[in-house]
Amino acid sequence: MTTRIDRRFAALKQEGRAALVTFTMAGDPDYDTSLAIANALPKAGADVIELGMPFTDPMADGPAIQAAGVRALKGGQRMTKTLALVREFRKSDDATPIVLMGYYNPIYIYGVDRFLVDAKAAGVDGLIVVDLPPEEDEELCLPTLKAGLNFIRLATPTTDDKRLPAVLSNTSGFVYYVSITGITGAAAPDAGKVSAAVARIKRHTKLPVAVGFGVRTAEQARAIAENADGVVVGSALVDALRASLDKDGKAGPGAVKAVTSLVSALADGVRSGRRVAAE
Amino acid sequence: MTAPQPNSFRTGPDERGHFGIYGGRFVAETLMPLILDLERAYAAAKADPKFQQEMDGHLTNYVGRPSPLYYAERLTQHCGGAKIYFKREELNHTGAHKVNNVLGQIMLALRMGKTRIIAETGAGMHGVATATLCAKFGLPCIVYMGAVDVERQKPNVLRMKMLGAEVRAVESGSKTLKDAMNEALRDWVTNVSDTFYCIGTVAGPHPYPAMVRDFQCVIGRETREQMQKAEGRLPDSLIACIGGGSNAMGLFHPFLDDRAIEIYGVEAAGHGLPSGQHAASIAGGKPGVLHGNRTYLLMNGDGQIEEAHSISAGLDYPGIGPEHAWLNDMGRVKFLSATDDEAVAAFQLCSKLEGIIPALEPAHALARVFDLAPQKPKDHLMVVNLSGRGDKDLDSVAAFLESKRR
Numbered sequence: 001m002t003t004r005i006d007r008r009f010a011a012l013k014q015e016g017r018a019a020l021v022t023f024t025m026a027g028d029p030d031y032d033t034s035l036a037i038a039n040a041l042p043k044a045g046a047d048v049i050e051l052g053m054p055f056t057d058p059m060a061d062g063p064a065i066q067a068a069g070v071r072a073l074k075g076g077q078r079m080t081k082t083l084a085l086v087r088e089f090r091k092s093d094d095a096t097p098i099v100l101m102g103y104y105n106p107i108y109i110y111g112v113d114r115f116l117v118d119a120k121a122a123g124v125d126g127l128i129v130v131d132l133p134p135e136e137d138e139e140l141c142l143p144t145l146k147a148g149l150n151f152i153r154l155a156t157p158t159t160d161d162k163r164l165p166a167v168l169s170n171t172s173g174f175v176y177y178v179s180i181t182g183i184t185g186a187a188a189p190d191a192g193k194v195s196a197a198v199a200r201i202k203r204h205t206k207l208p209v210a211v212g213f214g215v216r217t218a219e220q221a222r223a224i225a226e227n228a229d230g231v232v233v234g235s236a237l238v239d240a241l242r243a244s245l246d247k248d249g250k251a252g253p254g255a256v257k258a259v260t261s262l263v264s265a266l267a268d269g270v271r272s273g274r275r276v277a278a279e
Numbered sequence: 280m281t282a283p284q285p286n287s288f289r290t291g292p293d294e295r296g297h298f299g300i301y302g303g304r305f306v307a308e309t310l311m312p313l314i315l316d317l318e319r320a321y322a323a324a325k326a327d328p329k330f331q332q333e334m335d336g337h338l339t340n341y342v343g344r345p346s347p348l349y350y351a352e353r354l355t356q357h358c359g360g361a362k363i364y365f366k367r368e369e370l371n372h373t374g375a376h377k378v379n380n381v382l383g384q385i386m387l388a389l390r391m392g393k394t395r396i397i398a399e400t401g402a403g404m405h406g407v408a409t410a411t412l413c414a415k416f417g418l419p420c421i422v423y424m425g426a427v428d429v430e431r432q433k434p435n436v437l438r439m440k441m442l443g444a445e446v447r448a449v450e451s452g453s454k455t456l457k458d459a460m461n462e463a464l465r466d467w468v469t470n471v472s473d474t475f476y477c478i479g480t481v482a483g484p485h486p487y488p489a490m491v492r493d494f495q496c497v498i499g500r501e502t503r504e505q506m507q508k509a510e511g512r513l514p515d516s517l518i519a520c521i522g523g524g525s526n527a528m529g530l531f532h533p534f535l536d537d538r539a540i541e542i543y544g545v546e547a548a549g550h551g552l553p554s555g556q557h558a559a560s561i562a563g564g565k566p567g568v569l570h571g572n573r574t575y576l577l578m579n580g581d582g583q584i585e586e587a588h589s590i591s592a593g594l595d596y597p598g599i600g601p602e603h604a605w606l607n608d609m610g611r612v613k614f615l616s617a618t619d620d621e622a623v624a625a626f627q628l629c630s631k632l633e634g635i636i637p638a639l640e641p642a643h644a645l646a647r648v649f650d651l652a653p654q655k656p657k658d659h660l661m662v663v664n665l666s667g668r669g670d671k672d673l674d675s676v677a678a679f680l681e682s683k684r685r
Binding site: 054055056057058059060062063066073078079103104105106107108109110130131132133134135136153154155156157158159160163167178181182183186 | 295303304305306307308309310311312313451452457458461464465468469470471567568569570571576578580581582583584
């Protein structure tokens with residue numbers, strides 16, 4: 001079985017470049033704006049789209065993504081609307097992979113089985129659920145794989161060689177390497193350390209490795225893309241959107257452009273990071 | 280409620296931290312190796328008689344244990360039924376039961392070579408206990424406290440600062456205990472190598488619920504001995520307030536397999552359960568996943584956590600320890616609730632009848648004692664966990680009474 005994620009990474013490998021993975025929050029600051037942003041992302045240079053499922057208590061997120069979640073919830077975002085957003089997106093794009101990212105409780109309350117059926121029908125390709133380590137695989141990871149979706153796991157600087165096989169065992173699609181010990185949007189990662197970590201993970205898996213947390217600029221994206229198979233940017237995009245909102249937090253006509261111009265710059269960075277056809 | 284009862288209620292959790300469907304380890308991967316380390320270190324300390332010996336020494340000479348089991352004679356006469364005893368946890372150093380757990384965790388942190396302590400706090404009692412033991416053992420201490428709680432528990436903020444701790448007011452979310460816990464988790468995920476997270480209640484990822492329970496069980500163990508000495512037998516009922524539930528678990532756990540003993544947990548009903556403005560996770564919530572464990576949570580239909588409400592900052596949390604959730608489903612502990620009004624009335628009555636100003640948290644338990652005790656015969660022995668003293672609450676109670684007069 002292959003998913004859009006598998007196909008996209010395979011195609012990029014042929015091209016000899018890394019993927020730009022973008023994170024934006026579904027419903028931030030309202031449903032229509034976040035849909036318009038999602039629709040504009042592929043053309044701006046996003047290769048994989050991560051959509052945040054807002055949650056009141058995002059314990060692994062920094063202030064930027066916390067605030068995006070608050071705006072989305074205030075704007076009336078719900079799980080059903082996040083799935084509707086993916087369905088809408090799929091009407092015009094059947095190739096760009098979509099990964100839903102968030103925390104377990106909203107999925108648990110929606111109902112795991114029902115969620116997987118609805119997510120798959122909507123056109124979701126994979127899930128990243130921050131608070132589900134391999135120790136809790138029976139909750140959602142195994143049912144997700146069974147449903148034919150990818151379950152993308154986070155590996156972190158604290159995941160040592162002994163633990164890495166457990167983390168990778170039920171991972172599919174790609175591995176998301178968290179470049180720092182910290183929350184999203186915090187310190188900038190050290191490119192040297194990241195490249196060593198990516199090499200370490202690649203010794204354990206054939207899956208593509210994408211790197212995120214703390215990547216904000218085209219230059220950082222370029223440096224990471226030299227070694228990684230993907231670069232994830234989230235807080236910087238969410239911040240760009242926030243800066244375009246009016247004083248009441250409402251989106252104006254510049255909202256989509258605020259995000260896509262940064263995405264274009266980041267895409268240029270990622271594309272200049274490599275490299276003739278990989279191995 | 281109808282599930283078959285296990286042979287023992289005291290064997291949990293399983294090796295993965297589950298009490299039935301509750302508990303678990305729902306944390307980010309960054310923290311997972313840390314909580315596995317903690318689990319190993321705690322298991323080793325638990326098996327080390329020297330660790331226990333040293334802890335007992337500090338419990339005696341620093342905390343002031345054992346805390347008395349006190350016959351509340353005038354309260355008993357007032358209720359006209361059960362013979363009421365207070366387990367006087369408010370007489371511990373720092374004025375609440377919290378210190379029992381913090382002592383254990385700080386000793387474990389030292390054993391693990393950790394050099395920086397973080398904690399979350401609601402009413403400030405856990406923060407004060409953590410700041411106190413960090414001062415005693417010479418460790419830097421950072422306490423996360425919701426901005427709303429910083430405002431309503433000022434005396435405790437001053438105490439923590441006097442003890443050398445840094446208090447960080449948390450402005451995110453509802454600015455209360457759950458947000459303080461989020462922020463502490465964010466700190467931990469950032470400072471993984473040197474930091475020990477000292478959780479204040481029987482919640483969070485495994486092994487915290489079991490570890491905090493073990494450290495608090497000194498309450499129930501002493502109560503068994505003291506009641507034997509005072510009355511020649513075990514009590515007939517136990518009652519304690521429940522936010523996360525550490526004082527209650529500490530009292531209840533050593534008695535769980537004495538099945539004739541009635542056990543009551545009292546949640547905070549705030550403005551009343553029908554108002555939706557409360558902190559009663561069992562009465563008004565359902566099972567979900569937050570802060571590393573599955574348990575009863577207050578949330579909306581979309582899985583978004585709702586803000587709790589209680590006049591008592593220490594009970595103002597939208598969840599409850601996972602072992603309590605399981606004991607509820609097993610029917611072993613009966614969960615009741617008390618409103619702000621009832622708690623404040625009990626606060627006043629206990630002060631006047633016994634010369635003991637209870638914290639608002641155990642005042643919730645006292646509120647239910649006032650209905651339960653009169654229904655019991657005079658030879659019924661009832662133990663209330665008087666988990667903290669009320670000095671910190673005088674401003675809140677005065678303001679509450681003032682607003683009622685208007």
